[in-house]
Amino acid sequence: MTVLSAVTVFVAAVAPGLIDSGSPLALARLPLECLLALVALILLPWRWVRRAIAVLAAVLLVAAAILAALDRVFLSTVGRPFDVVSGWSELVDGYGVVSDSAGSLGALALLVLIGLLIVAAVVAVAASLLHLARVLGRRRRASLIGASVLTAGWLVLALVGAQVVAGEPVAAADSITAAASTVAQVEVSARDRAVFDRSAASDPYSRLPASDLLTGLKGKDVLVVFVESYGQVAVQGTPFASGVDSVLRSGDAELAAHGYSERSAFLTSSTFGGISWLAHSTLQTGLWVDSQQKYDQVTATTRFTLSDAFRKAGWRTLSDVPSDTRPWSIGSSFYHFGTQLNAKNVGYRGPAFSYARVPDQYTWAYLQKHELGVPHAPLMAEIDLVSSHTPWTPLPRLVPWDAVGDGSVYDPQPAEGLPPSVVWQSPQHVQQLYGQSIEYTMGSLFSFLTTFDDPDLVLVVLGDHQPATVVSGVGANHQVPISIISKDPTVIDRIGSWKWEPGMLPSPRAPVWRMDAFRDRFLAAYGP
Structure with a gap:
């Protein structure tokens, strides 16, 4: 169970890079999110807080993987990454195309299956984090020393920019990067909106x-x-x-x-x-x-x-x-x-x-x-x-x-x-x-x-x-x-x-x- 939990959390953390690159070599990375989540779960004494953090971490890890999958799909179809600000209506239209091609029943079954898989992934990652926290908590001192060593190793790898797969640093932080990218998209979207409004307002042909x-x-x-x-x-x-x-x-x-x-x-x-x-x-x-x-x-x-x-x-x-x-x-x-x-x-x-x-x-x-x-x-x-x-x-x-x-x-x-x-x-x-x-x-x-x-x-x-x-x-x-x-x-x-x-x-x-x-x-x- 401990090995299975460790594999589940690790794969969830590196999944965005794996999806993005399409190469199994993207598994050869050290995810920072795993280290931070486990240290927090080991140090916190309150069970309800640990559960809340485990669920939150699981949601963030699964969300990062979903965004990576959407990026991959959008790049292969419309030639650009998924836009978290305005891309949701395009997903609805994409569902319409699938429904027209595969039938409404087949499209609905696919949508339900995807929803169930997402929920199952969040539950599995959260349960795995809590199990690992309990196991490592029994050897708290040794676990914290190990986490400190791995964090130091992560910093060194990040400084030297080590990569096994081009564009995927060994010192991985995919979920953190996805969150930062989402915030940046919102900011860029706000600026674009103001510029576009000014362009739309200037139109000499409308006065002819x-x-x-x-x-x-x-x-x-x-x-x-x-x-x-x-x-x-x-x-x-x-x-x-x-x-x-x-x-x-x-x-x-x-x-x-x-x-x-x-x-x-x-x-x-x-x-x-x-x-x-x-x-x-x-x-x-x-x-x-x-x-x-x-x-x-x-x-x-x-x-x-x-x-x-x-x-x-x-x-x-x-x-x-x-x-x-x-x-x-x-x-x-x-x-x-x-x-x-x-x-x-x-x-x-x-x-x-x-x-x-x-x-x-x-x-x-x-x-x-x-x-x-x-x-x-x-x-x-x-x-x-x-x-x-x-x-x-x-x-x-x-x-x-x-x-x-x-x-x-x-x-x-x-x-x-x-x-x-x-x-x-x-x-x-x-x-x-x-x-x-x-x-x-x-x-x-x-x-x-x-x-x-x-x-x-x-x-x-x-x-x-x-x-x-x-x-x-x-x-x-x-x-x-x-x-x-x-x-x-x-x-x-x-x-x-x-x-x-x-x-x-x-x-x-x-x-x-x-x-x-x-x-x-x-x-x-x-x-x-």
């Missing part, structure tokens, strides 16, 4: 009269189309890029045959691997929205968005978010979209494809039938294409446009693909299906444009972020392709000074802008 807004697009229907997870890796430098590139080149030829012109470049997204709404708000507001805190801040203000500019200039505005199942409050209160479409109000009666409740082709078909293909005032819409959302399986395939109907034509298709639990056992399989999802989404876009052939349509098509690390690789950049498509040569001429490249496939030499620069340059290009 309607007559000076978007005059170069009068009479056009303008669609801002976000392609989920459409990153640079989809078109350059990866084994799966060749398939996407082939679809884009074929699309170029088809669009040219129908009189379209396109210009393309790259934007640096404010997010990576997920949390798409940060990218959407960055493009719309002209502010660098790279955290949930900043998103919550800006959406509580009256910041002038692209959709506001179009609405002020006389366009009717619409959003289509097929991943939503209920009204989007921020779509009304902040973006001021006049109409909001989601998975529940577009008449879709077909199957879901994991996270993607509505296939992209159906999104286009509904928009054409109910908005673009009927007499209407000029429309500005933000459209989310979600078929390329993780887990990228099963995937839909195109059907004849006149067969789309209410979507029930897609009923057999989900069974033709593999479930995420099978696909995600192989990173190569995940990457392959990611590429195929982008091929489907871009293929449906080209088919829509060439089938319905609208001379008054202008599209801004871009990715929201790079896909998760399992696809993009460790250390990938945040660049996403962006294209402007129109049949009207004057629309393309307006952005001639941008030096964007012809076609839908930007080369490695294409211009790269930060995503927050787009709003102001777009409003300037299409102003008076």
